[in-house]
Amino acid sequence: MTAQATAPVLPERVGLADRVRAKSASWASVLATLGMLVVLLVGDQIAFGDFISARLISSLLLNNSFLIILAVGMTFVILTGGIDLSVGSVIAFSGLLGAQLLAHGWPAYVVIPLMVLSGTVIGIITGVMVAFFEIQPFIASLAGMFLARGLAYVVSLKSLPISDASVDWLIGTQWSIGQFSITPGVILALVVVAIAFWVLHYTRFGRTVYAVGGNQQSARLMGLASTRTVFLVYVISGTCAGLAGLVFASYTGSGNPLAGLGMELEAIAAVVIGGTVLTGGSGYVLGSLCGVLVYGLIQITITYMSVDSWWTYIVIGLLLLLFVVFQRVMGARRRRV
Amino acid sequence: MKRVLRHRLFWPIVALVVLIALNTASRPTFLSITINHGALYGSLIDILRNSAQLMLVAIGMTLVIATRGIDLSVGAVLAVSGAVALTIISDAPDPSSVSTVMVAIAIALIVTLVLGVWNGFLVSVVGIQPIIATLVLMFAGRGIAMLITKGQITTINSAPYRQIAGGYLFGLPIAFYISVAVIVIVALVVRRTALGMLIESVGINPEASRLAGVRARGILWGVYAVSGLLAGGAGILYSSNIMAADANNAGLNIELDAILAVVIGGTSLAGGKFLLSGTVVGVFVLQTLTSTITFLGIPPAVTPVFKAVVVIAVCLLQSRKVREWIFTRRKRTKAQDAVPATTELAVTR
Numbered sequence: 001m002t003a004q005a006t007a008p009v010l011p012e013r014v015g016l017a018d019r020v021r022a023k024s025a026s027w028a029s030v031l032a033t034l035g036m037l038v039v040l041l042v043g044d045q046i047a048f049g050d051f052i053s054a055r056l057i058s059s060l061l062l063n064n065s066f067l068i069i070l071a072v073g074m075t076f077v078i079l080t081g082g083i084d085l086s087v088g089s090v091i092a093f094s095g096l097l098g099a100q101l102l103a104h105g106w107p108a109y110v111v112i113p114l115m116v117l118s119g120t121v122i123g124i125i126t127g128v129m130v131a132f133f134e135i136q137p138f139i140a141s142l143a144g145m146f147l148a149r150g151l152a153y154v155v156s157l158k159s160l161p162i163s164d165a166s167v168d169w170l171i172g173t174q175w176s177i178g179q180f181s182i183t184p185g186v187i188l189a190l191v192v193v194a195i196a197f198w199v200l201h202y203t204r205f206g207r208t209v210y211a212v213g214g215n216q217q218s219a220r221l222m223g224l225a226s227t228r229t230v231f232l233v234y235v236i237s238g239t240c241a242g243l244a245g246l247v248f249a250s251y252t253g254s255g256n257p258l259a260g261l262g263m264e265l266e267a268i269a270a271v272v273i274g275g276t277v278l279t280g281g282s283g284y285v286l287g288s289l290c291g292v293l294v295y296g297l298i299q300i301t302i303t304y305m306s307v308d309s310w311w312t313y314i315v316i317g318l319l320l321l322l323f324v325v326f327q328r329v330m331g332a333r334r335r336r337v
Numbered sequence: 338m339k340r341v342l343r344h345r346l347f348w349p350i351v352a353l354v355v356l357i358a359l360n361t362a363s364r365p366t367f368l369s370i371t372i373n374h375g376a377l378y379g380s381l382i383d384i385l386r387n388s389a390q391l392m393l394v395a396i397g398m399t400l401v402i403a404t405r406g407i408d409l410s411v412g413a414v415l416a417v418s419g420a421v422a423l424t425i426i427s428d429a430p431d432p433s434s435v436s437t438v439m440v441a442i443a444i445a446l447i448v449t450l451v452l453g454v455w456n457g458f459l460v461s462v463v464g465i466q467p468i469i470a471t472l473v474l475m476f477a478g479r480g481i482a483m484l485i486t487k488g489q490i491t492t493i494n495s496a497p498y499r500q501i502a503g504g505y506l507f508g509l510p511i512a513f514y515i516s517v518a519v520i521v522i523v524a525l526v527v528r529r530t531a532l533g534m535l536i537e538s539v540g541i542n543p544e545a546s547r548l549a550g551v552r553a554r555g556i557l558w559g560v561y562a563v564s565g566l567l568a569g570g571a572g573i574l575y576s577s578n579i580m581a582a583d584a585n586n587a588g589l590n591i592e593l594d595a596i597l598a599v600v601i602g603g604t605s606l607a608g609g610k611f612l613l614s615g616t617v618v619g620v621f622v623l624q625t626l627t628s629t630i631t632f633l634g635i636p637p638a639v640t641p642v643f644k645a646v647v648v649i650a651v652c653l654l655q656s657r658k659v660r661e662w663i664f665t666r667r668k669r670t671k672a673q674d675a676v677p678a679t680t681e682l683a684v685t686r
Contacts, residue, residue, distance in 0.1 A: 125649075142597070145593075145641075145645075153641070157638055268472070278469050308484075
């Protein structure tokens with residue numbers, strides 16, 4: 001298990017070949033996911049004919065926009081070696097809170113920030129427990145999960161429709177370039193990915209996230225603000241979940257206390273398929289984007305094959321297994337380099 | 338008094354007592370037990386009966402957590418177990434015969450044992466982290482259960498099968514006997530032999546225990562197999578209770594409740610020392626909490642908020658930071674040496 005956690009142990013004289021190999025090893029998982037994406041697309045194209053189209057890409061992005069946002073937040077958390085189970089429930093809480101407030105006549109420019117902030121609050125609670133009280137992330141975010149789901153029911157016991165122009169606008173508006181169409185919700189998701197990429201790779205905070213995930217003790221001894229970083233990743237994940245709740249509410253046109261049930265697992269699965277190692281310290285947010293797309297594409301493929309939808313679960317389970325074993329093998333090889 | 342206060346079961350039992358007191362205050366009939374046709378009825382009996390499923394799963398989970406692992410797949414395994422048993426019974430020519438029911442239960446338990454062995458294989462032989470190894474089956478298991486029931490909710494009509502969850506024996510629910518039997522067997526095997534200590538040693542340091550001659554691989558494999566088997570038993574209880582196999586909703590979130598019960602009972606998720614008695618108390622706390630909410634007229638859907646409060650409170654009480662803070666305050670007032678406090682912490686962690 002420690003194999004994945006340790007950074008590549010390089011010999012004293014680092015040759016160019018070794019360096020390339022070490023670098024490629026950490027990218028290999030992402031490349032494998034990308035390969036999987038291509039294989040799925042080509043395979044579907046051959047099997048069904050006329051599969052790859054601008055419409056397919058648009059609907060793939062549209063139907064998974066909220067999952068992309070969730071996966072981005074989850075990537076931050078998993079990179080530090082943590083986990084956030086609360087995100088699925090936050091989707092329900094945020095969506096329902098928005099629906100209820102809008103129904104009471106609150107203006108959208110107040111409600112929309114509140115929806116996002118509701119996720120931030122849950123993230124802060126989880127983050128305080130994990131970072132300052134050193135409670136295991138699994139249990140702390142479990143508390144966040146229960147809290148958010150329960151609060152959703154406190155807001156309303158049944159689902160509420162949303163008929164607000166600015167919330168509808170997120171998914172309802174379509175800008176088309178030929179066959180390819182894109183909605184503000186999808187653009188929002190892609191912007192979130194871009195910001196996350198920038199933060200993780202070009203800021204001090206991002207490097208600290210990787211350092212903490214590699215080894216929190218070392219990161220602290222190096223003088224990095226590890227406690228603050230761990231706290232912040234949960235706030236980021238919560239905020240992303242709040243945002244995803246907004247997009248999901250717009251996507252379904254309602255707030256539902258049962259929304260996002262099990263979606264935290266889909267997000268975790270997408271992040272793992274995207275090549276991020278669950279022990280932390282290694283992975284890329286672009287990989288998570290690929291992971292979500294693979295997930296979505298499998299769902300579409302299963303619909304196309306007109307077999308029953310529960311095969312999705314089995315295929316995702318097998319795919320998870322494949323990737324975890326792959327990471328394990330890569331981890332073992334990296335140790336030997 | 339100090340020893341009582343420091344006992345690891347002190348806070349869980351306080352929580353249980355407070356919950357029962359709260360119930361009795363709001364509804365004095367809570368504690369009363371009536372005898373009807375030779376069987377005992379009452380809220381407490383209901384709690385005993387309804388807690389059986391969670392009890393089985395949580396006992397298995399305790400052993401897994403003691404090895405520093407976690408088993409997320411129990412809910413899905415529970416669903417598979419119900420699906421297998423009910424499909425066999427509904428396809429049998431005579432659903433009401435005892436032998437059919439016995440065969441169905443046996444096959445369902447064997448299937449879940451195999452699923453547990455699969456988890457154990459991934460964790461102990463392939464060396465995948467438990468959380469992700471069992472996540473695989475958590476996903477795939479529900480798919481398998483739906484495959485078995487062909488995506489429908491299989492319902493049956495079988496008197497012997499209904500007895501498992503609904504029947505009474507010597508005035509007490511049969512489900513209660515099942516959970517007591519499981520607790521006693523597991524406790525005897527684990528605590529009257531060296532096995533419990535070996536499990537703890539694997540949880541504290543797998544590498545060191547391997548070097549000390551403990552067959553860590555076999556023990557890891559074993560605890561996941563047992564967890565799968567017990568989840569299978571819980572699946573039988575669940576499906577017998579509603580007389581239907583619901584692949585989507587059977588055992589939904591039971592893995593979280595089970596983990597919660599274990600943590601409330603004072604077993605740390607970091608592995609090592611485990612407390613079966615704590616888990617038993619934890620399960621009763623959760624089940625009483627659920628009943629309390631129903632009695633108080635709060636919509637059951639809001640239950641998660643109360644669970645969240647319990648999780649946060651228990652975690653904070655067990656957290657090193659809070660304990661240190663309490664102990665250092667006590668130290669300052671009494672000016673005692675720091676040794677007892679630190680050894681206590683080392684043990685509880």
